[in-house]
Amino acid sequence: MTSVNLSSFIEEKKAHLETKLPEYVLRLDAPCQLKDAMLYSLKAGGKRLRPLLLFATLEGFGQNYKSSLPVACALEMIHTYSLIHDDLPAMDDDDFRRGKPTNHKVYGEATAILAGDALLTYAFQIISTMDQIAPTQKLSLITELAKASGPEGMVGGQIADMDGENKGLSLDQLEYIHLHKTGDLLGFSIIAGAILSNAKKQDIKNLREFAKHLGLAFQIKDDILDIEGKEEDLGKPVGSDITNEKSTYPxxxxxxxxxxxxxxxxxxxxxxxxxxxxxxxxxELIVDYIVNRDH
Structure with missing residues (x-):
């Protein structure tokens, strides 16, 4: 598979995802202000790496990616909720995300918090109401996603990251943060594809290890880009990790x-x-894409 085919794969899959994501929010019987805030961050763009990993895993097992669109949307909603909350004054206190004002700068802190809450909880509603998969698959997906995004996963990694601010972390402590803050949700993308494909236990075990190393590689690349990247590509100031005295791999x-x-x-x-x-x-090509990306 060539890089040209990978570009086509990314463009095609992202186009389907960008169409489907707003549909889920627009169908909600919820206040317009809440839906507007949810859509604002969902439409902010991004690499959509997690859904792409899900689609690539499914196709690797010979399955049609379209059947996984609800899971992909749920996954992207949880990722987006985490970004909304990360940007809040009580967390990273960021004014811009991907070159646009952060959610709380547009809608206020209270609405931003609730938009994040709504995206998180709605994600599980979407998976729980999928009617094209077996109940056992549904339960496995919900369990895996809850663990990856909760106290043993992303949230646990986030609080460890906050606790480590302005401290000299060891390499083991830094890896714990990134395995959970970033890696677990990336890992879910791959494991979800395997679950939906009824993959064998040994294959799932090997994919978990693959995902763990991929998640750490993703974060190390982020740390390197904070030094070598360009502000217009990153959507944030270069060297912000150094300015904020964060522990990084470099x-x-x-x-x-x-x-x-x-x-x-x-x-x-x-x-x-x-x-x-x-x-x-x-x-494999998505792995290379992660390593060679400029943002």
């Missing part, structure tokens, strides 16, 4: 050491991927 390992760590995680991720009984070419 800070702990140096830029050369961070790049070596990135290469090691990518190598490990691919090793686990190659052991899965599936057509893994699209997932």
């Amino acid at each position: 800070k702990l390992l140096g830029l050369v050491g961070a790049k070596k760590k990135l290469a090691n995680h990518i190598s490990a991720a691919k090793e686990y991927l190659y052991s899965v009984n599936m057509k893994y070419e699209k997932l």
Whole structure:
């Protein structure tokens, strides 16, 4: 599969997702102000990496990605809720996200909090009302997503990140933060595709390890881009991690050491991927896309 085909894959899948996401919100019997705030952040764009990983996993197992659109939308809603809450004054206190004013700057803090709450809870409603999958698959998806996004996953990683601010973290502490704050939701994208494909237990086990290394690689690349990236690509000031005195891989390992760590995680991720009984070419190319991205 060439990079041209990967671009076509990304464009096609993102187009379907961008159409479907607003439909779910617009059908809600909810106050217009709340729906407007939800849609504002959902339509802010982004790489849509998590749904793309879900679609690539499904197709790798020979399944049609369209059947997973509800799960992809639910996943993106949870990711979006986390960004809305991360940007709040009580958290990262950011004024801009992807070059646009953050949700609370447009709708106020109270509405932004509730928009995030709505996206989080609605995500589980969407999965629970899917009628095209078996009840056991539905339960597995809900359990996996709750763990990935909750206290043992993203939320736990977020509070560990807050607790580690302005402190000299060890490499193990930094990896814990990123495995959970970023990695677990990325991992769900892949495991959800395997669940929907009725993959074998050993394949799911190997995909979990693949996802773990991929999640760490994603964060290390983010840390490197904070030093080497361009502000117009990143949508935020370059060097903001240094300004905010955050622990990062380049800070702990140096830029050369961070790049070596990135290469090691990518190598490990691919090793686990190659052991899965599936057509893994699209997932492999998405891994390369993560490593080579400029934002």
